[in-house]
Amino acid sequence: MLIATWNVNSVRTRLSQITNWIKDVNPDILCLQETKVVDEAFPLSYFEELGYEVIINGQKSYNGVAIISKFKIENVNKGFTNENVEEIISIKFNEQKRLISADINGLKIINVYVPNGSSLDSDKFDYKIKWLNHLSSFLDEQIGEDDLVCFLGDFNIAPKEIDIHSPQKYEGGIMASKMEREALNNVLKGRFIDSFRIFEKDSGHWSWWDYRNNAYELNKGWRIDHIYISKNLSSKLKSCVIERNQRENLQPSDHAPVLINLEIENQNEDYLDDDDDLFEI
DNA sequence: ATGGCAGAAGCATTCTGA
Numbered sequence: 001m002l003i004a005t006w007n008v009n010s011v012r013t014r015l016s017q018i019t020n021w022i023k024d025v026n027p028d029i030l031c032l033q034e035t036k037v038v039d040e041a042f043p044l045s046y047f048e049e050l051g052y053e054v055i056i057n058g059q060k061s062y063n064g065v066a067i068i069s070k071f072k073i074e075n076v077n078k079g080f081t082n083e084n085v086e087e088i089i090s091i092k093f094n095e096q097k098r099l100i101s102a103d104i105n106g107l108k109i110i111n112v113y114v115p116n117g118s119s120l121d122s123d124k125f126d127y128k129i130k131w132l133n134h135l136s137s138f139l140d141e142q143i144g145e146d147d148l149v150c151f152l153g154d155f156n157i158a159p160k161e162i163d164i165h166s167p168q169k170y171e172g173g174i175m176a177s178k179m180e181r182e183a184l185n186n187v188l189k190g191r192f193i194d195s196f197r198i199f200e201k202d203s204g205h206w207s208w209w210d211y212r213n214n215a216y217e218l219n220k221g222w223r224i225d226h227i228y229i230s231k232n233l234s235s236k237l238k239s240c241v242i243e244r245n246q247r248e249n250l251q252p253s254d255h256a257p258v259l260i261n262l263e264i265e266n267q268n269e270d271y272l273d274d275d276d277d278l279f280e281i
Numbered sequence: 282a283t284g285g286c287a288g289a290a291g292c293a294t295t296c297t298g299a
Contacts, residue, residue: 009298010288034298036289061289062297116299156299175299210299211286222299254287254299 001105001264002027005225006246007113007154007208007255011035011066012043017249019046021257025243028070029104030257033113033154035064042066057100064097065113065153071105071266082138093134101142106267108143112153119174128156132183139187149230150262151192154208154255156224157184159194162203163223175224192228195240195260207242208255216247225258236263 004027008014011032022030030052035042039058047054047068057078058064067073079094101110112135117128143149157180161167170176196205206221215221229237238261247256 013288034288116297118297118299208299212299213285215286224299251287 001029001262001266002259003029003031003109003150003152003227003262004243004257004259005031005033005111005152005154005227006257007033007225007253009034009036009253009255011064012037012041013251014253015043015046017246017252019050021243021246022047022050022052022068025259027259029109029150030068031109031111031152032066032068033064033098033111034062035066036061037064055100055102057097059097062096063113065100065111067100067102067104067109067111069102069104069109073102073104075103077101077142080134080138082134083141085134085137089134093131098131099135099138105264106148107262107264108147108149110139110142110149110151110153112151112155114154114156116156117174117180120177120179125174129179129183132180132187136183136187136189140189143191143230146232147230148233149192150227150233150260151229152227152258154225155184157181158222158224159184159226163206165206165220165222170222175222188228191230193231193234193237195227195229195237196223196242196258198234198237199240205242206244206256207258209247211254225255227258227260229260229262233262237261238263 042056052068056066080090098113115128118124158164158176164170207225209216209221240260243257
């Protein structure tokens, strides 16, 4: 079972790149961030024609998330549905469309687009930390001990020094500060494994390269897009790769897709793919 | 320290991203 995350920086601008990549890789589940489009204008049919179901939580110009799946999608949550907090707080954190989750083929899929935060002294940074704290309580309510969870997306946080191209310059700053990492750890609460780090222990592997300053050509990137899986899935994890060649497309997203292979049985009778060939990565 | 690049809105230029 192939599961991917990709911040596409506008689903409409990147449409042919996304559908070409889908045809090439044949993922079972693809989670998108920064779709930048209202739900009414989302190009649903392009994915449905390829045999996928789609759920979306979009907004105009900014943010927006979607899940594209070959398996039946059940128990959809658009945004936060926290019960043990004042409703007004959930409403506030649902204004920006950064979260969508559902049950798919026995897995809880939780797709996030964490706020960037701008700089440590800004109101946006304060929002980022509070948003992560709200996410933490949402996960606490949503995730049961035996649930099989895949928690993925654009986290806008480099977990460690080795996830930044020039730590001497960027450690402690935005996306690499102690506060953000603590907030992220409070969300994870030791429940998850960073899929990528099971297979690669060294620095030099990035999922995002700034459009500016020739960053891709100089390979000055960050690893900020992550696929966390619950510990009870660890024995099923067969691979995790960053599809960095997608950053070389004409007019690419500034992020590359991240992809895992989970060895999980098809539990779903109405699997939408009639192709029996398993894609090996 | 500043600006570089890109997308959306909307028609010149601003806002936002990371």
